[in-house]
Amino acid sequence: xxxxxxxxxxxxxxxxxxxxxxxxxxxxxxxxxxxxxxxxxxxxxxxxxxxxxxxxxxxxxxxxxxxxxxxxxxxxxxxxxxxxxxxxxxxxxxxxxxxxxxxxxxxxxxxxxxxxxxxxxxxxxxxxxxxxxxxxxxxxxxxxxxxxxxxxxxxxxxxxxxxxxxxxxxxxxxxxxxxxxxxxxxxxxxxxxxxxxxxxxxxxxxxxxxxxxxxxxxxxxxxxxxxxxxxxxxxxxxxxxxxxxxxxxxxxxxxxxxxxxxxxxxxxxxxxxxxxxxxxxxxxxxxxxxxxxxxxxxxxxxxxxxxxxxxxxxxxxxxxxx
Amino acid sequence: xxxxxxxxxxxxxxxxxxxxxxxxxxxxxxxxxxxxxxxxxxxxxxxxxxxxxxxxxxxxxxxxxxxxxxxxxxxxxxxxxxxxxxxxxxxxxxxxxxxxxxxxxxxxxxxxxxxxxxxxxxxxxxxxxxxxxxxxxxxxxxxxxxxxxxxxxxxxxxxxxxxxxxxxxxxxxxxxxxxxxxxxxxxxxxxxxxxxxxxxxxxxxxxxxxxxxxxxxxxxxxxxxxxxxxxxxxxxxxxxxxxxxxxxxxxxxxxxxxxxxxxxxxxxxxxxxxxxxxxxxxxxxxxxxxxxxxxxxxxxxxxxxxxxxxxxxxxxxxxxxxxxxxxxxxxxxxx
Numbered sequence: 012x013x014x015x016x017x018x019x020x021x022x023x024x025x026x027x028x029x030x031x032x033x034x035x036x037x038x039x040x041x042x043x044x045x046x047x048x049x050x051x052x053x054x055x056x057x058x059x060x061x062x063x064x065x066x067x068x069x070x071x072x073x074x075x076x077x078x079x080x081x082x083x084x085x086x087x088x089x090x091x092x093x094x095x096x097x098x099x100x101x102x103x104x105x106x107x108x109x110x111x112x113x114x115x116x117x118x119x120x121x122x123x124x125x126x127x128x129x130x131x132x133x134x135x136x137x138x139x140x141x142x143x144x145x146x147x148x149x150x151x152x153x154x155x156x157x158x159x160x161x162x163x164x165x166x167x168x169x170x171x172x173x174x175x176x177x178x179x180x181x182x183x184x185x186x187x188x189x190x191x192x193x194x195x196x197x198x199x200x201x202x203x204x205x206x207x208x209x210x211x212x213x214x215x216x217x218x219x220x221x222x223x224x225x226x227x228x229x230x231x232x233x234x235x236x237x238x239x240x241x242x243x244x245x246x247x248x249x250x251x252x253x254x255x256x257x258x259x260x261x262x263x264x265x266x267x268x269x270x271x272x273x274x275x276x277x278x279x280x281x282x283x284x285x286x287x288x289x290x291x292x293x294x295x296x297x298x299x300x301x302x303x304x305x306x307x308x309x310x311x312x313x314x315x316x317x318x319x320x321x322x323x324x325x326x327x328x329x330x331x332x333x
Numbered sequence: 334x335x336x337x338x339x340x341x342x343x344x345x346x347x348x349x350x351x352x353x354x355x356x357x358x359x360x361x362x363x364x365x366x367x368x369x370x371x372x373x374x375x376x377x378x379x380x381x382x383x384x385x386x387x388x389x390x391x392x393x394x395x396x397x398x399x400x401x402x403x404x405x406x407x408x409x410x411x412x413x414x415x416x417x418x419x420x421x422x423x424x425x426x427x428x429x430x431x432x433x434x435x436x437x438x439x440x441x442x443x444x445x446x447x448x449x450x451x452x453x454x455x456x457x458x459x460x461x462x463x464x465x466x467x468x469x470x471x472x473x474x475x476x477x478x479x480x481x482x483x484x485x486x487x488x489x490x491x492x493x494x495x496x497x498x499x500x501x502x503x504x505x506x507x508x509x510x511x512x513x514x515x516x517x518x519x520x521x522x523x524x525x526x527x528x529x530x531x532x533x534x535x536x537x538x539x540x541x542x543x544x545x546x547x548x549x550x551x552x553x554x555x556x557x558x559x560x561x562x563x564x565x566x567x568x569x570x571x572x573x574x575x576x577x578x579x580x581x582x583x584x585x586x587x588x589x590x591x592x593x594x595x596x597x598x599x600x601x602x603x604x605x606x607x608x609x610x611x612x613x614x615x616x617x618x619x620x621x622x623x624x625x626x627x628x629x630x631x632x633x634x635x636x637x638x639x640x641x642x643x644x645x646x647x648x649x650x651x652x653x654x655x656x657x658x659x660x661x662x663x664x665x666x667x668x
Contacts, residue, residue: 073406107439109437109438110437110438110439110442112405112406112407112442117401117402117405117406117438118405118430118434118437118438119437120429120430120437122425122429125394125398125425125426125429125430126398127398128394128395128397128398128399128402128426129398129399129401129402129405129426129430130402131395131398131399131402132398132399132400132401132402132403132404132405132406132410133402133403133405133406134402135360135387135399135402135403136402136403136406136407136408137406138384139358139384139385139403139408140406140407140408158394159394159395159398159425159426162390162392162393162394162395162398163395163398165390165392165395166389166390166392166395166399169390170387320440324441325440327441
């Protein structure tokens with residue numbers, strides 16, 4: 012059993028969760044204004060998983076977030092809130108959280124699941140270069156069904172690579188509910204797939220910050236000390252549409268509203284900390300104000316930066332000689 | 334200088350670059366257990382050990398994906414496909430990731446990956462899975478350089494340059510070059526040997542090589558079809574027809590200047606490739622010349638032509654790919 016995290020860590024996790032929730036909402040509001048309509052794939056309610064993991068990683072470890080929670084990358088050591096806000100607004104920050112190989116991010120993909128083999132390469136590199144770096148690769152229950160994920164797990168297990176696969180099970184792969192595409196045994200515990208690959212596996216409530224932190228820490232410590240790959244299934248719920256504007260004809264009426272009311276991890280964790288006596292109403296209010304000011308400053312600073320990529324800059328990258 | 338086979342020259346290139354730079358690593362199916370089938374990787378495991386060369390499970394998507402990830406983390410990987418056609422199992426990784434990068438990376442970031450594989454060519458019943466030449470599919474991607482050599486000297490110098498390149502390079506060999514070559518107007522077993530200097534040399538990517546000079550027809554080709562073309566040129570010379578054989582060596586970058594200079598001299602252009610005709614690279618060659626040297630292309634003595642495989646699922650049957658005979662007929666119809 013992993014011990015209870017310190018009070019400092021518990022409060023840091025709360026601050027990260029509150030920041031993630033606020034910055035995500037703020038950036039989508041600004042983006043919608045910029046392009047004149049709501050757009051994109053949002054992920055409130057799924058932040059616990061990347062935050063709990065990133066708080067156990069080093070600057071040079073590799074981390075791939077599920078695409079809904081890329082705005083949680085400010086919690087990955089190496090990146091700042093400003094970097095993340097700049098990314099969200101298409102501006103050139105100091106580091107680009109989606110892609111900064113020295114800090115362990117290697118780019119996202121519109122074909123989900125595909126980066127699993129790319130991050131596998133980072134794990135291979137760590138064994139060849141004999142570093143202590145490990146890789147945590149998070150993807151959704153939809154992407155987890157894709158072929159590259161299978162190949163990544165086959166190779167990771169065969170070569171005992173320092174990589175942890177995490178299925179961020181939010182119960183929907185785009186418009187298709189997990190129960191339609193998973194056998195009921197696996198639906199119950201997606202980490203059971205690890206058995207087939209010969210990997211240690213564990214299921215965890217991905218909306219429970221303390222449990223998620225403990226499980227992430229246990230697996231990360233194990234893999235870093237040479238224990239090889241493992242698979243974690245972190246259960247959560249998709250509390251937004253697949254894309255903004257999606258009429259969600261596939262979702263039972265009232266399902267999402269019920270989750271917001273009863274299972275949102277933010278009030279849940281807040282209450283837990285209050286019950287433990289390490290967070291008071293006054294702290295919540297003060298932190299909320301601090302975070303709002305930080306986000307406001309980051310947005311202003313980011314908007315003053317130059318665009319990250321212009322068509323001219325892209326042109327320069329083409330093979331000059333064709 | 335010793336006269337060596339094509340596969341030996343390639344093997345030397347791998348070993349020399351792995352000695353020179355410890356970041357150079359390679360992986361693929363059966364590189365150790367079968368010496369990559371044709372002997373390309375012979376001796377590499379003995380000399381460099383299991384960190385530098387690895388046999389993967391039969392996981393084609395992992396081969397290219399791992400190469401990209403490891404390159405971003407500081408290695409210079411060579412991802413190997415036993416057959417070039419197998420890389421199509423990993424088209425996302427090959428085309429969209431290695432070939433396009435995209436908005437979620439920094440497209441100008443170094444990506445020193447070589448993807449190496451073999452076009453089996455016309456063998457057996459000619460199935461496309463093993464035999465096809467897939468280069469045109471990859472030429473469509475913005476970031477892929479594509480090398481397809483024909484001789485021992487070229488394969489060594491080009492592979493060494495490919496490994497040292499900081500951007501992705503696709504390197505397709507043709508099994509025909511391993512075992513056969515042109516000699517006195519015919520394709521013969523064991524004929525593709527050459528004296529290769531012992532001192533180091535590099536061949537820059539993007540420079541075509543005129544393998545034979547001639548004044549009547551410019552024949553642009555690459556890979557094993559260079560040998561068929563040289564055999565055809567040898568026979569045609571006896572009939573009084575001079576064929577200039579331009580070996581592209583790399584189709585991306587394309588050496589338009591060298592082709593245009595030759596076509597200006599001969600006034601005739603024939604493109605020969607083993608890949609299927611529709612959407613094949615011949616069309617791109619003609620268009621590039623037309624765009625960049627319209628004066629050359631509007632003063633041709635006869636319309637340009639191409640010899641290529643038919644668009645068939647079994648396109649690689651020996652009788653369906655370009656041969657010495659079909660190349661000769663095409664040239665004769667042009668002069």
